[in-house]
Amino acid sequence: MFIDYAKIHIKAGDGGAGCMAFRREKFVPKGGPSGGDGGKGGDVIVEADQHMHTLLDFQYQRIFRAQRGEHGQGSNKTGKNGQDVLIRMPIGTVIKDELSSELLVDLTRHGQRVVVASGGRGGRGNARFVSATNQAPRNWEQGFPGEERDVILELKLIADVGLVGLPNAGKSTLLSCISAAKPKIADYPFTTLSPVLGIVRFNDSQSFVVADIPGVIEGAHLGKGLGHQFLRHIERTKILALLLDSSSENIEQDYKILSAELESYSPEMAKKRRIVVYTKKDLPRQSELPTSKVIGKHDAVEISAVTGENLDILLTKIWKLLQNI
Ligand SMILES: Nc1nc2c(ncn2[C@@H]2O[C@H](COP(=O)(O)OP(=O)(O)OP(=O)(O)O)[C@@H](O)[C@H]2O)c(=O)[nH]1
Ligand SMILES: [Mg+2]
Structure with missing residues (x-):
């Protein structure tokens, strides 16, 4: 079936939270802060695919979420980044933000890729808050939210x-x-x-x-x-x-x-x-x-x-x- 209009919801991954931790080793009584940063949330990416000819798939799946970043860990371990989500669409698909009607993407050639919702940055762990006056910071950040929006997909065939x-x-x-x-x-x-x-x-x-x-x-x-x-x-x-x-x-x-x-x-x-x-x-x-x-x-x-x-x-x-x- 040929479908040329769809509305979907996209949500990029949130960033992972930073970690609060201190080094604990046998012969280091007062280890410094060692909380790692959170990982970045995954992006939502669209890709033009010449083998697709309709927006029919989006009648069935309307919500696309990328993975969140993992939280930071002790020993200065940064959380893993969330996985991106790749959505394939036919060439000629035009993507608009539903609220603002702003044109976000115009897919005109095979393989073209565009990020339509960016993943949130990971929060910083306490190791990053060390300063001259504070050698044992207890502060850390939450991850930042990933972008989220409703978008309208319109397929406009490309012909001469x-x-x-x-x-x-x-x-x-x-x-x-x-x-x-x-x-x-x-x-x-x-x-x-x-x-x-x-x-x-x-x-x-x-x-x-x-x-x-x-x-x-x-x-x-x-x-x-x-x-x-x-x-x-x-x-x-x-x-x-x-x-x-x-x-x-x-x-x-x-x-x-x-x-x-x-x-x-x-x-x-x-x-x-x-x-x-x-x-x-x-x-x-x-x-x-x-x-x-x-x-x-x-x-x-x-x-x-x-x-x-x-x-x-x-x-x-x-x-x-x-x-x-
Ligand atoms: N005699 C004659 N009949 C034609 C010609 N071109 C089309 N037809 C006939 O006109 C009718 C309609 O043709 P279509 O090509 O389906 O018309 P269309 O404009 O695509 O119609 P829609 O898809 O309904 O908008 C058919 O019965 C065709 O056989 C022509 O050059 N000469
Ligand atoms: Mg006809």
Whole structure:
């Protein structure tokens, strides 16, 4: 199952307490202080893992605690440091502090590691409190608490091009024609329920990544249909391909609905560079294509995934746009 949102609780280990002790040896009647320091608490660390593709695991395990540091001991023995906890997450995971909404981590490449909660420092033992005036200190410190917080995990796929359109526009069909991805295709709305990535090979040696997401309908920003939360997966793409069914009864209106939904998701999404793709060119048209007054400066192309017409032109246009950004 594809899950792209989770909330977890993380707690780094507390530091171990310092120790209060004095040397006791047969021929040393008044041994000096010998209490060791406490060990450091373990950190909570996240690591990006290219083999993970969903946040599903975090539906089951939501609390992650690193080990506490051991207490210091006599004979100046420092307590052992607590063990770190390593949490693996998919590439594209963004971690925010729940309370402040502060962005803590953006995992963008395999193997990237970040400490999200630091373990507390160990307390000092009494040996460290010796001074000129106090040769037998009896003071020592507790360990310091490890950081603790609730964090929100959001998976935002990393792709170059996002396919966006009303249900049934032909997004998944296009992806299946231009890449090796095998998304589900059917003639009913909301066939696609979770995003699919496909790698498009271009000119033998080059490639780019395309994301196919569920269809957007009018009122998606109010929660209609599947809502619009999956648009997060195309938030970080360089360009958007707006797919419009050219056999629709009112293509211009479809374009306006889609644009309005992108706008209400975020201004950044609305401002993103787009290419307008009219699909199903093989079918008879029932309405005029929108004029350039409606689609503005954006480039447009008519394609058919069934006959393959103009797919090469589309890919060339996309490639050029990607080079320019
Ligand atoms: N004639 C024709 N039919 C097409 C073309 N492209 C897609 N279709 C059909 O349109 C229907 C919808 O295609 P999908 O690719 O599932 O559409 P989608 O945009 O991914 O739909 P959702 O996932 O529901 O948002 C399917 O029945 C496809 O066979 C095309 O170029 N020509
Ligand atoms: Mg689809």
